[in-house]
Amino acid sequence: MGRIATIAEFLDADSGLGVHCNDCGRYVELDLEPVAEKFGRDYLIVGVDTPFRRSLRCSACGSRNMQMTVIAPGTRMKSRFLPR
Numbered sequence: 001m002g003r004i005a006t007i008a009e010f011l012d013a014d015s016g017l018g019v020h021c022n023d024c025g026r027y028v029e030l031d032l033e034p035v036a037e038k039f040g041r042d043y044l045i046v047g048v049d050t051p052f053r054r055s056l057r058c059s060a061c062g063s064r065n066m067q068m069t070v071i072a073p074g075t076r077m078k079s080r081f082l083p084r
């Protein structure tokens with residue numbers, strides 16, 4: 001798999017994005033379609049310090065200590081998680 005960084009690249013590759021909370025262990029898979037609508041398809045979501053990463057916050061414990069993982073195409077589940 002090549003490097004993917006923007007929402008468009010994720011959607012085109014049919015890849016998902018999982019977010020894991022390092023503090024409480026909560027794990028959710030993001031629905032990137034509403035994120036694309038909100039921020040645009042060229043929005044950068046993978047990077048060391050992107051606005052998207054900074055917007056992530058655990059809905060269970062409020063931690064910002066979140067870890068993002070790329071989910072291989074075809075394996076993602078439907079769930080909803082919107083960054084604030």
Ligand SMILES: [Zn+2]
Pocket residue numbers: 021022023024025026058059060061062063
């Ligand atoms: Zn948490």
